[in-house]
Amino acid sequence: MKRRQFLQKTSLTIPSLALSSSLLASCSGKEQSIVPIQTDKEVIIIGAGISGLAAAKVLNDRKIKVTVIEAQEKVGGRLRTDRTLGVPFDEGASWIHGPKGNPLTDLAKNAGANTFLTNDDSLAIFDTNGSQYSDRATERAYKDYENSLKEVQNKGKIDQSFQQVFGALYPSNLNDRLWKYMLSAYLEFDTGSDISELSSLDFYDDEAYNGEDVIITNGYDTIANYLARGLNVKLNERVSSIDYSGEKVNIIANQQKHSADFVIITVPLGVLKQNVIAFNPPLPLDKQQAISKTNMSAVNKFLLIWDNIFWNNDLQYIGFTPETKGKFNYFLNVKKFVNTNGLMTFAFGNYGKQTEQITDSQIIIEIMGNLRAIYPNAPNPRQMLRTKWSSNINSYGSYSFATNGARSTNFDIIATEVSNKVFFAGEHTNRAHRGTAHGAYESGLREANKIIKLLD
Numbered sequence: 001m002k003r004r005q006f007l008q009k010t011s012l013t014i015p016s017l018a019l020s021s022s023l024l025a026s027c028s029g030k031e032q033s034i035v036p037i038q039t040d041k042e043v044i045i046i047g048a049g050i051s052g053l054a055a056a057k058v059l060n061d062r063k064i065k066v067t068v069i070e071a072q073e074k075v076g077g078r079l080r081t082d083r084t085l086g087v088p089f090d091e092g093a094s095w096i097h098g099p100k101g102n103p104l105t106d107l108a109k110n111a112g113a114n115t116f117l118t119n120d121d122s123l124a125i126f127d128t129n130g131s132q133y134s135d136r137a138t139e140r141a142y143k144d145y146e147n148s149l150k151e152v153q154n155k156g157k158i159d160q161s162f163q164q165v166f167g168a169l170y171p172s173n174l175n176d177r178l179w180k181y182m183l184s185a186y187l188e189f190d191t192g193s194d195i196s197e198l199s200s201l202d203f204y205d206d207e208a209y210n211g212e213d214v215i216i217t218n219g220y221d222t223i224a225n226y227l228a229r230g231l232n233v234k235l236n237e238r239v240s241s242i243d244y245s246g247e248k249v250n251i252i253a254n255q256q257k258h259s260a261d262f263v264i265i266t267v268p269l270g271v272l273k274q275n276v277i278a279f280n281p282p283l284p285l286d287k288q289q290a291i292s293k294t295n296m297s298a299v300n301k302f303l304l305i306w307d308n309i310f311w312n313n314d315l316q317y318i319g320f321t322p323e324t325k326g327k328f329n330y331f332l333n334v335k336k337f338v339n340t341n342g343l344m345t346f347a348f349g350n351y352g353k354q355t356e357q358i359t360d361s362q363i364i365i366e367i368m369g370n371l372r373a374i375y376p377n378a379p380n381p382r383q384m385l386r387t388k389w390s391s392n393i394n395s396y397g398s399y400s401f402a403t404n405g406a407r408s409t410n411f412d413i414i415a416t417e418v419s420n421k422v423f424f425a426g427e428h429t430n431r432a433h434r435g436t437a438h439g440a441y442e443s444g445l446r447e448a449n450k451i452i453k454l455l456d
């Protein structure tokens with residue numbers, strides 16, 4: 001589904017990132033002569049997600065010595081595919097949002113990632129009594145929803161959350177099930193935040209590429225594995241400190257010291273917020289404040305597999321309007337693009353976080369409660385896979401959002417380099433495309449470009 005339902009702004013160019021065509025070509029795999037840089041300077045990149053791998057590939061292609069240090073057992077970070085059920089379950093990113101002009105489109109093609117074109121209109125939304133909302137009702141509600149977002153943007157205040165401003169404008173809508181569905185399956189999914197924590201000013205000040213979204217059908221990790229080819233990646237090494245007080249940057253990972261001339265830190269915002277990495281000297285105060293003021297929430301995913309299909313297989317999406325906002329209100333028909341009888345559902349916002357304390361068997365009861373309201377004879381699933389992004393120590397959340405009480409310009413402050421030695425990449429450093437795989441990718445190219453400029 002389109003993460004950006006509310007297309008106020010679209011960008012086909014990225015002037016702020018000033019990505020040269022050779023940088024993009026280098027990563028996408030297009031043939032282009034890349035001039036090596038004569039230098040004995042070394043770079044360490046912390047984190048082998050798409051941002052870290054993109055940066056490493058660009059530097060490596062220019063023959064700059066680069067080492068990637070990654071805490072997990074494999075590359076990819078939030079591009080993480082679980083194949084234990086015989087089909088790819090993407091725990092993090094699934095979609096390329098807005099494939100037109102999006103650098104991931106070419107990259108995915110070159111990496112051998114297969115895609116499926118989604119159709120947001122292939123959706124039926126059901127009420128708790130099993131009746132389907134009419135097309136007229138949902139179209140009208142969606143128009144009103146779009147207008148309400150514009151109204152909140154106009155009336156937004158730094159110290160009031162989206163929920164507060166929306167609630168003052170439309171008090172009864174906060175308790176209406178169809179509105180809760182839209183505020184959650186569209187807005188909370190898109191921004192990654194519960195509406196009670198979301199900025200009423202900057203919730204949608206980011207940008208989107210054009211075109212109908214595509215889903216990667218053979219695993220998003222295909223892209224990460226492609227980028228990682230030929231790179232020096234040290235797995236299972238968790239960085240605990242970075243000392244940039246001297247000429248070199250000294251990094252401790254698993255009690256072992258590594259040194260380099262430059263470091264690019266790509267660990268997620270949640271990891272920076274937990275202070276698991278000690279900095280000497282401490283990071284500048286404005287950066288520390290920006291890290292503490294911005295936030296990540298939880299979008300959790302659940303893949304369920306049955307022996308037989310019991311839902312309408314013509315549909316790509318099945319919507320549901322439960323009382324509890326964010327509670328399994330949206331089902332993706334996996335059968336449409338993978339050969340399995342599966343549905344993927346989601347938990348958003350505060351409910352998304354709550355699911356992490358709930359056992360698998362209880363989760364199945366809750367999901368089946370929703371599905372049986374629509375399909376009374378639906379059997380229990382044969383298998384289930386799930387995520388727990390809030391408690392995942394490698395990210396402490398799913399993706400960053402514009403937080404109530406702060407401006408989104410904090411993402412720019414987090415992105416600013418320190419002492420021309422310590423650089424920052426990751427989705428949370430790309431204000432225009434935060435919270436996305438392409439935003440993370442672009443940020444890696446941006447930081448590699450900064451180091452190349454210093455060496456060239």
Ligand SMILES: Cc1cc2nc3c(=O)[nH]c(=O)nc-3n(C[C@H](O)[C@H](O)[C@H](O)COP(=O)(O)OP(=O)(O)OC[C@H]3O[C@@H](n4cnc5c(N)ncnc54)[C@H](O)[C@@H]3O)c2cc1C
Nearest residue numbers: 047049050051071077078093094095239426427436437440
């Ligand atoms: C549920 C979910 C759904 C999403 N859906 C989409 C989608 O459909 N489309 C889309 O475009 N985007 C989506 N995203 C967002 C997208 O996945 C991310 O924005 C992107 O993958 C982030 O890449 P990154 O390189 O910034 O961070 P990461 O991929 O998180 O990489 C950071 C790396 O740092 C490592 N690390 C952490 N701590 C340490 C340490 N101390 N030492 C060493 N290494 C460390 C981590 O293990 C990780 O590998 C989704 C994300 C989630 C969670």
